[in-house]
Amino acid sequence: MKKIFYVIAAALTVGLVSCDAMFDELKPMNKTSQDVITSSEAGLQRVLANLYYNMPLEDFNFRQGRFNVRGWDGGLSTLMPSEFYTDNATHNFMRNYGIAGGEYWPYTHIRTLNTYMTVLLPEAKEKGTISEKVYNEMLGEAHFIRAYMYYGMVKRSGGVPIITEVLDSKYDGGKSEGLYIPRSTEEATWDFVIAELDEAAKLLPVAAPAKFRASKYAALALQSRVALHAASVAKYNPSFNAGAKAVQDKLVGFANGTAAASKYYAKAIAAAKDVITNGGYSLYGFDGTKMAADKAAENYQALFLNGGGSEFIFGRGYAGETQGSSHSYEEYYSPHQAGSGYHKHGRYNPTLNLVDVYDNIDGTDGTIATRTDGNENYSIVNPQGMTDFSGYIRYADPTEPFKNKDPRFQASIVYNGAAWRGVTYKIQAGAFNGTDATIYGPGTVKGADGKDYQALGGGDTEISGFFGMDNSDNCNGTTTGFTLKKFLANAPQPMKENGNTTTTYIDLRLAEVILNYAEAVVESNASAETANATKLLNDIRKRAGMPDVALTLENVLNERRVELAFEGQRMWDMARRREMNVQGVSRKALIPLLDVSGATPATIYVRAEWYFDQAGGGNTFNNSAYYKGISNTNKNGLIPNDGI
16 A cells, blocks of 8 residues: 655755755655655655754754754753763753753654665666666665664663564554564664664765765764764773663673674774775865964864865755754854844853863963962862952963963853954953952952952943853853853854854764774774874864874873864763763863952952852762663563663
């Protein structure tokens, strides 16, 4: 019996495919018959567009574990990218830590994929609607999308049911037991994802049919990410409850983690090396020589504003101003003094934890200097109520601590005194005069010169931090001392009803593939690859205006953290390396205070625990939280992740 297929019309004009002229030309359809779909290549493309749209890309519209959240949905979920769940950044007043959102269980989309792969494409080829070449390319894209969806599941839930066929024939009018596919082991699920990408790479063309569609090297780039993730989990997985059924059956964990890790590291190296050697990509703006610091900062910022250029491998485009075809980074995350006019902004707050990871341009430790005694250890401090600020460095120029940092810091983060968009940003948490201090709130402090100084540095239109901290609607300034610059245009974008940002989301780019390769080489002691990995690692650093470093695990991980900051990698890097289960994790803030106790005002910086983590008692993360639950096990018969 021929089927009726329902296609989400919105998917045809937005998101991943919206900038592809071929897709733009297609007219939306809400439902259509199998015969109509298989009678034209355009019909098949419509289904494919919908499949791309439903890929679990953690893009600019990824919010609290939900995908494709666009516009205002009546809650704060529109404000929470995955980076806010890590030690890299936070929302300016909401506490989050861990792995964002709940389970991901896309079997409705997988059913559509399987129908597309096993029914629609073969029928269209048999009819002569599409050539063998087009058939293979479309089938390759479907394998790529299916791999991405299963990757989205296995990294959250461990082993899942692997379904590659349409199950209609399993309905028997009775118990239909053939519909109940058990969970595969975690290792078998990772193997399936990697095998799907092998198949995709065989079928896909070297060059994608259009920018936001998959190519052979997109499949291999994704495979380098997937295999590295699997290898890390196999190597670093902590102990779980041996009595839990999911643990006993290896639905979570590996029978032999050491062997699995070796297998996956080798696969990550091979896939990454193929992309690097044969893919035709190059680091954006890099000519092989170390860039000057100012040029390196400009180049790194331009990489994200110009869609990645020669470095782009795969991602999602946004076509324009209509609902769903843009995103809201400009509205929500522009600094307060140079925003779009939206009433909620300045809410992306990088942490001091991350800022200290950026080294100086000469390669020396970039930890921000705050103390005359050099004691820069993180101290869990509540600066409210402090009156003794002896021992702190008094800076006549508030930008002094940041001037020599990695150019990628300059391109990504706004700090106190920074100049950008024609504005000098004032980020001040308080003022003190030697005896009295006002911190985290409005008011004035009388200076030694007899003048009154505003504690937060000015009125709320003149400052970008630490005001309205007790009110979610009014808290439009940073509460960590830093705010976002990366991904945002060099001039404020005017507010539009449905979002005003069309910056391309770059999901896979060459620098990540190089870092996947370097990490896998170090972790697996692949000595034959060491020299090449060292050179490639330092190519990234030269492009950033930074000096060479040795190929060590610490150097690779630090480079990964700064190069890929705010790109959605940190949460999964922490998860796959099992670095989240540290009790009492807290984000840190750098608190700028105006010292008016002397003849001339100066700025000091106080290291403090981030206000909202402190108020909530820090964060905890249990091992079991690395795996999300499995819903409806009383109906589907699947073994749950309970009690692991």
